[in-house]
Amino acid sequence: MTQHLVDPQAPRDLRAFIADLPKAELHVHHVGSASPRIVSELAARHPDSKVPTDPEALADYFTFTDFAHFIDVYLSVVDLIRTPEDVRLLTYEVARDMARQQVRYAELTITPFSSTRRGIDERAFMDAIEDARKAAEADFGTLLRWCFDIPGEAGLQAAEETARLATDDRLRPEGLVSFGLGGPEVGVERPQFKPYFDRAIAAGLHSVPHAGETTGPQTVWDALTHLRAERIGHGTSSAQDPKLLAHLAEHRIPLEVCPTSNIATRAVRTLDEHPVKEFVRAGVVVTINSDDPPMFGTDLDNEYAVAARLLDLDERGLAELAKNAVEASFLDAAGKARITGEIDAYTAQWLSR
Ligand SMILES: O=C(O)c1cccc(C(=O)CC[C@H]2O[C@@H](n3cnc4c(=O)[nH]cnc43)[C@H](O)[C@@H]2O)c1
């Protein structure tokens, strides 16, 4: 792993504030959220897997030479999820880990194509995630919603399958709010996915593709123009194009920034070189996210601590970041007002200590 949990450079008091701050997370992957505890349990169920279960070996296994290596390792963890019960366990336990960090609401990116192509029945898959969603809400108070993403490198057959699963009224899960596109960007041009995004948008889903994570700003423009993106996953390379930054700011298209992820996949060299400051300076709406937290040796609290350092934020600034995520989410107005109220009440109480 490339980073230790809780940015050691963040002041102790700020870390305590972050730990209890009610939060929303908009960019976090389902399989990429499997903690060592969950991975161990899944690997025990499927002992033929090459994924190590010993935490130290796992830390080593989760050290990536580049983005392609990360995707290879990611897919080996995907291979651990073989039954609807695996899907349910993963989803419910991920929600438990989120609740511990006071995550009140999360949009979890799920790649149903990866599961159905590995033989999990599509109806059973949908039932498993929905069952876990309802149980997580009842048991932990964490609201989960889904973003179904196309694994772009798997091609148009994967796009077709993902669009079908997301728009078929008999299958589409109640918690589904958005449609995405993930995986490597190099050689995976965004415009080819336009017909699938058009179908998803026509079915009432929001468009949230990854773009500008591992390629330049043109990919972000393509996501905006061809895929009608309402938020951008990462968008890191937007910093190279002042006109793009101005466009994102003017149209209030939020970026889902995942600082530690960008270091772990070597998309950005060091945290101090991360362009998040430039986004804020240009007036772009920034949300802070963890992406694949255990794989990147991070969690959402740590990402807030990193953001506090990079953006020189105090408690009020951190509360604004948390509210950005709520506002940029696809939660209904009453839900947004409730979580925003909680953030304000918590911050006021903290500052009056
Ligand atoms: O499942 C398969 O069989 C398969 C076949 C070919 C290609 C793929 C993928 O490319 C899967 C990639 C998968 O990775 C997820 N992910 C997780 N973190 C990130 C990230 O930081 N940036 C982009 N993608 C990420 C994503 O959900 C993709 O669907 C699969």
Ligand SMILES: [Zn+2]
């Ligand atoms: Zn991602």
